[in-house]
Amino acid sequence: MQHHMTSTRLLLLLSMVLYIGLQFIMPMQGESFIGFIALMNVVPPLYSVYVLRRAASMLPGAYGLFWRLLSWFCLLYGAASAVWYGCYLLLGHVPPSPNAADFIWNIQALLLPVAIICLLFNKRTLYRGLRYLFDALTVVLVLNTLCWSYVILPSLYAIKRHMDWITFIGTSLFPVYDLISLCMIITLFFAYRSFLPVRTWIMLGAAVILLGISDSINIMLLAKGLPFIGSWSAVVYNFGLLLLPLAALNGKGEEADNDALKPAPVKRSAFMRLYVPGFSFAALMVMALDQVRVWNGLMIGGGAAVLLILVRQVLMLKENESLVERSEQLVRQYEYMANHDMLSGLPNRRYFEERVRHALQAKDSPTITAVMLLDMDRFKYANDTYGHSAGDQIIRQAAQRLTEVIDGCGTVARQSGDEFAILLECETQPGQLSLWADRIQGAMARPFELHEHIEYLLTVSIGIAFAQAGATELELMRKADLALYRAKSQGGGRQVFYQEEMSHSLTRQLAMEQALRKAIEQNELLLHYQPQFAAESQALIGAEALIRWQPKNGPSVSPAVFIPIAEETGLIVPIGNWVTRTACRQAVAWMQQGLSQPFLISVNVSLRQFQEPDFVASIIAILEETTLPPELLVLEITESIAMSDEREAVEKLLALKDRGIQIAMDDFGTGYSSLAVLKRYQVDKLKIDQAFVRDIGENEEQSTIIEAILAMAASLKVEVIAEGVETHSQYLFLKERGCGAIQGYYFGKPLAVADFEGRFLR
Numbered sequence: 001m002q003h004h005m006t007s008t009r010l011l012l013l014l015s016m017v018l019y020i021g022l023q024f025i026m027p028m029q030g031e032s033f034i035g036f037i038a039l040m041n042v043v044p045p046l047y048s049v050y051v052l053r054r055a056a057s058m059l060p061g062a063y064g065l066f067w068r069l070l071s072w073f074c075l076l077y078g079a080a081s082a083v084w085y086g087c088y089l090l091l092g093h094v095p096p097s098p099n100a101a102d103f104i105w106n107i108q109a110l111l112l113p114v115a116i117i118c119l120l121f122n123k124r125t126l127y128r129g130l131r132y133l134f135d136a137l138t139v140v141l142v143l144n145t146l147c148w149s150y151v152i153l154p155s156l157y158a159i160k161r162h163m164d165w166i167t168f169i170g171t172s173l174f175p176v177y178d179l180i181s182l183c184m185i186i187t188l189f190f191a192y193r194s195f196l197p198v199r200t201w202i203m204l205g206a207a208v209i210l211l212g213i214s215d216s217i218n219i220m221l222l223a224k225g226l227p228f229i230g231s232w233s234a235v236v237y238n239f240g241l242l243l244l245p246l247a248a249l250n251g252k253g254e255e256a257d258n259d260a261l262k263p264a265p266v267k268r269s270a271f272m273r274l275y276v277p278g279f280s281f282a283a284l285m286v287m288a289l290d291q292v293r294v295w296n297g298l299m300i301g302g303g304a305a306v307l308l309i310l311v312r313q314v315l316m317l318k319e320n321e322s323l324v325e326r327s328e329q330l331v332r333q334y335e336y337m338a339n340h341d342m343l344s345g346l347p348n349r350r351y352f353e354e355r356v357r358h359a360l361q362a363k364d365s366p367t368i369t370a371v372m373l374l375d376m377d378r379f380k381y382a383n384d385t386y387g388h389s390a391g392d393q394i395i396r397q398a399a400q401r402l403t404e405v406i407d408g409c410g411t412v413a414r415q416s417g418d419e420f421a422i423l424l425e426c427e428t429q430p431g432q433l434s435l436w437a438d439r440i441q442g443a444m445a446r447p448f449e450l451h452e453h454i455e456y457l458l459t460v461s462i463g464i465a466f467a468q469a470g471a472t473e474l475e476l477m478r479k480a481d482l483a484l485y486r487a488k489s490q491g492g493g494r495q496v497f498y499q500e501e502m503s504h505s506l507t508r509q510l511a512m513e514q515a516l517r518k519a520i521e522q523n524e525l526l527l528h529y530q531p532q533f534a535a536e537s538q539a540l541i542g543a544e545a546l547i548r549w550q551p552k553n554g555p556s557v558s559p560a561v562f563i564p565i566a567e568e569t570g571l572i573v574p575i576g577n578w579v580t581r582t583a584c585r586q587a588v589a590w591m592q593q594g595l596s597q598p599f600l601i602s603v604n605v606s607l608r609q610f611q612e613p614d615f616v617a618s619i620i621a622i623l624e625e626t627t628l629p630p631e632l633l634v635l636e637i638t639e640s641i642a643m644s645d646e647r648e649a650v651e652k653l654l655a656l657k658d659r660g661i662q663i664a665m666d667d668f669g670t671g672y673s674s675l676a677v678l679k680r681y682q683v684d685k686l687k688i689d690q691a692f693v694r695d696i697g698e699n700e701e702q703s704t705i706i707e708a709i710l711a712m713a714a715s716l717k718v719e720v721i722a723e724g725v726e727t728h729s730q731y732l733f734l735k736e737r738g739c740g741a742i743q744g745y746y747f748g749k750p751l752a753v754a755d756f757e758g759r760f761l762r
Helices: 002-025 034-040 044-059 062-090 100-120 126-162 165-191 198-223 232-248 253-256 266-289 298-340 349-361 379-386 388-406 430-445 473-489 498-521 559-569 573-590 615-626 639-644 646-658 674-680 700-717 729-734 753-762
Strands: 366-375 410-416 418-426 460-466 495-497 525-534 538-547 601-605 631-638 664-669 685-688 719-723 741-743
Touching: 034 639, 044 062, 062 100, 100 165, 100 473, 165 198, 165 388, 165 498, 298 685, 349 366, 349 410, 349 418, 349 473, 366 388, 366 430, 366 473, 379 388, 379 664, 388 418, 388 430, 388 473, 410 664, 430 460, 430 495, 460 473, 473 498, 473 741, 495 498, 495 538, 498 559, 525 753, 538 559, 538 573, 559 573, 573 601, 573 615, 601 664, 615 631, 615 646, 646 664, 664 674, 664 700, 674 700, 685 700, 700 719, 700 729, 729 741
Parallel strands: 460 495, 538 601, 601 631, 631 664, 664 685, 685 719, 719 741
Antiparallel strands: 366 418, 366 460, 410 418, 525 538, 525 741
């Protein structure tokens, strides 16, 4: 591109040299070569048109339009020269003025100020563009008035007697157009020079000056009866035309590159826009004082300047009104963005809490103020499976459905993620809130349409709280949140009303969490071990490590109480690692005490612990630290772990089995495990849940299930351990049907280390 622009510049310069050379070679005083010279006058403008068109095609918006209008300016000059040459051929002599070519030249002269005005309006509001235009016109009017009164008019009076009125007016307008264009270019240069590169401004100014000189000489030539075509005035004009494409080849200004308006420095810009028009008008008025009784050009120009300044002030007032209106519109837009969720279009949490506060403070009707918090169950699976765009579609459709259900009876808002909030203000009885919750759950139970004709089903959990006397918005929101938490903890897809017991339960839970953290630090956790025996020989084959919590100053805490809290808070991860390390270390100690047969140690693994990215690495590190052989460690997983993320679960379990670690499926039969799942995960042991063992001999259906499990395990060559065996009859039933190992109170309950050693290892 740069090479092409350089070549074009060189070609333009060569054209100028050749043009001047031909002017010297061709005789200028006779008419024999005037036709040829007229034909030559068509070449520079046509070449200028070509270059300007190419420059315009590479520039955006007003910049391209500016150079395109200048190309038309050059084209019309070339067309007028061609028309003049045609008249010359038809008449056989120089055509008298006015003629068709003069008409085209007048239209052509207007295009130059029009192009500059288009550049002035680049990326501006209407009122601002007009205001800057009137600033420039005020300066132009003053300069033109002075030039007209003291330079042009005296000269025109001198030559007026040599031409008629039409020719006189048409010819005298050319330098006026040029002066207007020059003043506008100077105004733009000082006020907004970043529109174009500085070199471009200089070349444009030089071109307009040459055009003005040529048009002024043309007036003198016409007064003497000499033609414009074939004179040095035409040479000067063509030089001015050739400067236009040279200016266009200097590239874009900062404005075109950065797509932003960058005015000149503030002080200079303000001076040019505000003070120069006023100073110009003041100077004009001073010069007009000594001719106040004479109705002449100065008085006309002064009156016109006053009119322009008045119009300019009106435009400034209009612009100010427009700016105020725009500011108010932006304020409204920013307020909307601050109070609404952009994805769903619903009010956000901030706006919702404000609405709840207003509803509680303006309570003067028999209706109750109720808040519902909704959470979409299994929403995460849609995001993980189909992508976040699918999740966004669900959010938008859910927002539309909730809005349709509420239908003016309250406010629907999006809290965060997949959680919505509803403020109801149109019911008088708390019992009616259940009907609203039923409608919401019904609307959300319909399939959500995702991309590629996929339908997704989900349920919603709803927590409901209604305001009591003196309630605050934060208190009401907290109660609804507690109710929602209870609904989620009960499996989801439920609606739960807030009850005072929930706050007490939360308080107890928080206290339990803090105590559990201290228990880890103060070594209040310990392990009990429940023995496992071979069903056939009743030989001790291993033990399951079970965690216990014994506070130093209080009763022991059941695992059923603190394990769920540990899982929810994430404390189960360090606790699980501590259990595994302690159990492995204890198993090594017992083997060192002289156990004759291999002793298996079983450890429970929670879902939260299993999902840790470094779970496998942490187990291997514990084995290396404690020196326990991997084949003596049994990790007991639940069916929920196997069903959480199948691909990840398979990878982790196979990595553990590659190290020799055994895997047991705990609580088998209570979940959704199938034969295919057992084969895929390659488990080594199945542990029949005590819920099935408890009813052996009393419930025929339960006995049948156990027999089926034992038969399936035998076909897969998987060992079965029955836990919760408490009676001799249960033991015999399991033994006779091929159960491999027994665990339960019939052989021994969980014991502390010392008790376990005293009973089973000595």
